[in-house]
Amino acid sequence: MTTVELFVGDCHTIRLRGLGTAGFAWSATVDDPQVARVTSIGTAAPEPSPDSPAPGFSSSRDELFEILALNAGQTVIRCAQTRPWQKNAPPHASTEILFVVRPRP
Amino acid sequence: MRESSSFFRCSKAESSLGILFGKSVRAETLYSPASLVPMGISQRNPCKGVFMEKIRTAGQLRRILKEEHATWTVNPRFKDDDPLPYYKMGGDLSQVPKISSGPRTDISKHVSRLTTNPFLLQRRIERGFVKRESVPGHIPGGSQPVASIPARPMGTSGGAAAAPAPVGAPVVGTSISVDWRNRFGWPWITNMKDQGSCESCWVFSAVGTVEAQTRIEHCIWSLRSEGDVHDGLGVVCLQTGGPATAFDWMKAHGVADPGCWPYEQSNLPYAPTADRSGRTVRLDDYVSLNTIQDQKDWLDTVGPISACFDVYQDFWWGTDVTNTVYTQQSNVPEGGHCIVIVGYDDNLGAWLMRNSWGTTWGNAGYCWFGYGQCNIDAYTKYGVPNTDCNPDPWTKRRIHNGNLYESGDGAGHRNFEVWSVAPSHAIRHYYRDGASLNWALAETFGNDCHASPTVQGTTFNRNFEIIYPTTNHRLHHWYFDQSTAVWNDGGVFGPHHVHGIPAFIQSDYGAPGNFEVVVRTKDSKLAHWWRSSNPVGPWTEGAVFGHDVELSAHTLIQRRDRGLDVVCVTEHGAMQRYWRDDAHGMVWKAGEKFGRHVKTPPVMIEGQFGAANETLQGNYELCVAVHGSIEHWWRDNQGTQTWQMSATFGTNVPGVHVEQVLGLLESSYGFDLEVVALLSNGGLQHFWRSGGTWHAGPVFGSVVI
Numbered sequence: 044m045t046t047v048e049l050f051v052g053d054c055h056t057i058r059l060r061g062l063g064t065a066g067f068a069w070s071a072t073v074d075d076p077q078v079a080r081v082t083s084i085g086t087a088a089p090e091p092s093p094d095s096p097a098p099g100f101s102s103s104r105d106e107l108f109e110i111l112a113l114n115a116g117q118t119v120i121r122c123a124q125t126r127p128w129q130k131n132a133p134p135h136a137s138t139e140i141l142f143v144v145r146p147r148p
Numbered sequence: 149m150r151e152s153s154s155f156f157r158c159s160k161a162e163s164s165l166g167i168l169f170g171k172s173v174r175a176e177t178l179y180s181p182a183s184l185v186p187m188g189i190s191q192r193n194p195c196k197g198v199f200m201e202k203i204r205t206a207g208q209l210r211r212i213l214k215e216e217h218a219t220w221t222v223n224p225r226f227k228d229d230d231p232l233p234y235y236k237m238g239g240d241l242s243q244v245p246k247i248s249s250g251p252r253t254d255i256s257k258h259v260s261r262l263t264t265n266p267f268l269l270q271r272r273i274e275r276g277f278v279k280r281e282s283v284p285g286h287i288p289g290g291s292q293p294v295a296s297i298p299a300r301p302m303g304t305s306g307g308a309a310a311a312p313a314p315v316g317a318p319v320v321g322t323s324i325s326v327d328w329r330n331r332f333g334w335p336w337i338t339n340m341k342d343q344g345s346c347e348s349c350w351v352f353s354a355v356g357t358v359e360a361q362t363r364i365e366h367c368i369w370s371l372r373s374e375g376d377v378h379d380g381l382g383v384v385c386l387q388t389g390g391p392a393t394a395f396d397w398m399k400a401h402g403v404a405d406p407g408c409w410p411y412e413q414s415n416l417p418y419a420p421t422a423d424r425s426g427r428t429v430r431l432d433d434y435v436s437l438n439t440i441q442d443q444k445d446w447l448d449t450v451g452p453i454s455a456c457f458d459v460y461q462d463f464w465w466g467t468d469v470t471n472t473v474y475t476q477q478s479n480v481p482e483g484g485h486c487i488v489i490v491g492y493d494d495n496l497g498a499w500l501m502r503n504s505w506g507t508t509w510g511n512a513g514y515c516w517f518g519y520g521q522c523n524i525d526a527y528t529k530y531g532v533p534n535t536d537c538n539p540d541p542w543t544k545r546r547i548h549n550g551n552l553y554e555s556g557d558g559a560g561h562r563n564f565e566v567w568s569v570a571p572s573h574a575i576r577h578y579y580r581d582g583a584s585l586n587w588a589l590a591e592t593f594g595n596d597c598h599a600s601p602t603v604q605g606t607t608f609n610r611n612f613e614i615i616y617p618t619t620n621h622r623l624h625h626w627y628f629d630q631s632t633a634v635w636n637d638g639g640v641f642g643p644h645h646v647h648g649i650p651a652f653i654q655s656d657y658g659a660p661g662n663f664e665v666v667v668r669t670k671d672s673k674l675a676h677w678w679r680s681s682n683p684v685g686p687w688t689e690g691a692v693f694g695h696d697v698e699l700s701a702h703t704l705i706q707r708r709d710r711g712l713d714v715v716c717v718t719e720h721g722a723m724q725r726y727w728r729d730d731a732h733g734m735v736w737k738a739g740e741k742f743g744r745h746v747k748t749p750p751v752m753i754e755g756q757f758g759a760a761n762e763t764l765q766g767n768y769e770l771c772v773a774v775h776g777s778i779e780h781w782w783r784d785n786q787g788t789q790t791w792q793m794s795a796t797f798g799t800n801v802p803g804v805h806v807e808q809v810l811g812l813l814e815s816s817y818g819f820d821l822e823v824v825a826l827l828s829n830g831g832l833q834h835f836w837r838s839g840g841t842w843h844a845g846p847v848f849g850s851v852v853i
Contacts, residue, residue, distance in 0.1 A: 061482065061483065062345055062347065063459055063461070063464075063482025063483050064347055064349055064388075064459055064482060064483040064484060064485045065343055065344065065345050065346065065347055065348075065349070065505070066464055066505040066509060067345060068461070068464055085480050086480055086481055086482060086483075089483075102347065102388040102483050102484065103347060103482060103483040104481060104482050104483045126464070126505070126508075126509070127464045127465040128464060128465045128508060128509055129508055135345045
C-alpha cells in the first residue's frame with residue numbers, strides 16, 4: 044500500500060488514470076473521516092503516454108481527488124473504478140493509500 | 149509499493165509519478181514489466197515534474213526512467229532514436245475533424261443510387277432523390293405475378309415480407325423520426341455490445357456502422373468483430389483514436405466475424421483464422437457527412453452513421469440518459485467518445501444513440517441524445533454508402549442452396565450465379581449481372597456431371613465450390629480459385645453407388661470449416677461424407693442413416709447448435725427431415741415428415757424471416773416441384789417448429805411445366821426469395837417472391853435432361 048505523510052492542514056491531490064470514455068468512474072472513500080476528507084475535484088487532460096503521445100479523441104481524462112488532512116492520525120483512502128450504473132459489479136481497478144497525518148510542527 | 153516520502157508544504161501537490169504509473173498500463177507492449185497498478189503515487193515532484201514533458205523518442209523515455217531509478221525499462225527492441233509508437237487516430241481534441249473544417253461532401257450521388265433495399269428505394273423516391281421512371285423492374289422486360297400470399301411483417305413467423313409502399317406514392321419530405329432498431333417492420337441492428345474497459349469506442353463506432361449497413365443493403369445479419377479491426381491495427385487496449393482510422397483499415401483489409409478473431413480486452417497478438425479472406429465484409433469506401441441535414445437525410449435514406457462527442461460525467465448515469473433526452477448537466481469533462489447514431493426524432497430534438505457500454509447502460513444500451521449536446525454536431529460524422537459493403541460467403545452460407553448463389557461480384561456485389569448440366573455432361577456457369585439484371589453464359593467445364601450440382605461460396609478465399617453426382621455414380625468436387633480465376637478439379641470421392649443429388653455445405657468445424665456432404669445411395673439410405681479443411685484432408689465416410697429414401701436433395705443446413713439438418717424425399721412421396729445431434733455423439737435422427745406426392749428433390753435454406761437478431765435461427769424456406777408446379781414450404785424455427793405450405797406457383801411459359809427446383813436463395817433484394825427451376829422443355833426459369841407475391845421471371849439457358 045502506498046503511504047503518504049501529511050501535516051494537518053495539508054491538501055494533497057491524487058491523480059487516477061481515467062476510463063471515462065468506457066463508462067468507468069473512480070470513487071474514493073476514507074476510512075476515518077476525522078483524519079482526512081476526500082473530494083473529487085474534476086478531471087484533467089491525459090498526459091501523452093509512450094504509446095499515444097498525442098491522446099486520441101476517445102482518450103479518457105484523468106480523475107483528480109483532493110485529500111485534506113484534518114487531524115493527526117492515519118487513515119486509508121480506498122479508490123475503486125466502476126461503472127456507476129452497475130451497482131453490483133466488481134471494480135475494474137482499485138487502489139488503497141495510507142495517509143499518515145502529523146501535527147504541524 | 150511504498151514510496152519514501154517527504155512532507156509537502158504546498159497547499160496542492162499533484163502526484164506526478166502517479167500519472168506515469170497510470171500511463172504504464174497503456175504501455176504494455178513497450179515496457180517490461182508491464183503489470184503495474186493503474187494508480188501510483190509519489191510526492192517527490194509536484195505539479196511540474198519531468199514526467200510532464202513531451203516525450204517523443206524511446207531514448208528520451210529511457211533517460212528519464214534511468215534518472216528516476218525506475219525499476220522498469222524501455223523494451224530493447226526500440227532504439228534511442230525510434231519515435232515512440234504513435235498511431236494517427238484522430239489526434240487530440242483540437243485535431244478531430246469539425247464539420248466546418250472541410251468541404252461539404254456531396255451526398256446526392258449516394259442517395260440517388262438504386263439501392264436494392266426496396267424500403268429505402270421507396271424513401272428515396274418519396275424524397276425525390278430517385279426518379280420513379282429510372283427504377284427498372286426487378287427483371288428487365290417486366291414480370292408476371294404467379295401467386296400471392298398475404299403479406300406479413302417480419303415478426304416471428306414466416307410467410308412474406310412486408311411490402312414497401314407502391315412506387316409512385318406521394319412525395320414527402322424529411323422523416324420526422326427514424327429508428328433503425330426496427331424500421332419498415334424489420335430489425336436492422338445487432339444486439340448491444342460492450343467495449344469493456346478498453347478505450348476502443350472509435351472501433352465500435354466504425355464497425356457498428358459497417359455492420360448495420362451490411363444488414364440494410366444486403367438484408368442479412370452479419371455480426372462483425374471489433375477485435376479484428378482493433379487488433380489488426382496493432383493497437384493495445386487503452387490506445388485511443390477516431391472512427392476514420394478504423395474505416396481506413398477496413399477499406400484496406402475488410403472486417404471479419406468474431407469466429408475469425410474475437411473482441412477481447414487482453415491485448416493478444418493478432419492471429420485471425422487462416423481463412424480470414426473468406427470471412428470479411430469488404431468495404432469499398434466511406435464518406436464524411438458535414439451538415440446536420442445531410443446527416444438526417446443519410447439516416448433516412450441510407451443508414452446509421454458514426455459520430456463522436458465530448459463526454460461529461462452525467463452521461464454515465466443521468467436519468468435523462470435512460471428515460472428522456474440527454475442534455476449536458478455536468479461540467480466535468482471525461483474525454484471524447486464515439487458511438488453509432490441509428491436514428492433521430494425531431495419531436496424530441498435528439499439523435500438516437502447506440503452506445504457500446506452494454507445493455508445495463510441507458511435504455512438497453514441506447515439513449516436519445518439532444519441535438520448539439522456535447523459538440524456532437526460539431527464533429528464530423530461518417531456514413532457507408534449503400535453499395536460499398538460486400539458481405540462474405542461465410543455470412544451468406546445459410547441463405548442459399550442448390551445451384552444458385554448470390555456472389556460478391558458485379559455492381560453492388562450482388563450478381564446471381566447458376567450452374568447447370570450441359571451437353572456432354574459438362575457444367576455451364578450462368579450469371580445475372582447485378583446492374584443490368586441480364587443473364588449471361590460464362591464458362592463451361594467438366595465432362596462427367598450427371599445431375600444438378602450444388603454450389604457453395606467458401607471461406608477458401610471466397611472460392612466457388614461445386615459438387616455433383618458423376619455418370620459413374622460417384623461425387624465430383626470442383627472449385628473456382630478466385631485468385632487465378634480458374635476452375636480446378638478437386639477430385640472424385642464418395643460412395644461407389646451414388647443414386648441422388650448431393651447436399652453440400654461448409655460447416656464451422658475447423659477454420660476453414662470442414663466440407664460436409666449428404667447423398668442418397670443405391671440402398672435407399674443417406675450417406676454422410678466429410679472433408680477436413682485445415683489441413684485439407686481426404687474425404688471420409690461419416691455415417692449412413694435413414695431408410696426408404698427416394699431422393700436426396702440440396703437441403704443441408706448447419707444449425708446454431710452446430711448440428712446438421714437435411715431433408716430428403718421418402719419412397720412414399722413425403723419429405724422428411726433428418727438431424728444430427730452433435731451434442732450427443734453426432735448421431736443422425738429422424739425428424740418430422742411433411743408434404744405429399746413429392747417426386748422431385750426439394751431445395752432448402754435458412755432465411756432471415758423469424759431471426760429477430762443475429763443469434764437466432766431463421767425459418768427454413770423450402771421449394772419443391774410437385775405436379776408441375778412449385779410448392780413453397782416454411783418451418784417456423786422460433787415458434788411451432790412445424791412445416792406449413794405457403795404458396796403454389798408455376799411457370800408462365802405456355803405448354804410446359806416445372807420439372808424440378810434447382811436452386812433457392814434469399815437475396816439482398818429486400819429479403820426476396822429467388823428460385824431457379826428446370827422446366828419440362830429444358831429451360832431454366834427464374835422465379836422470385838417479393839412482398840408476398842411470387843413472380844415468374846425470364847427463361848435463360850438450358851439443361852440437358
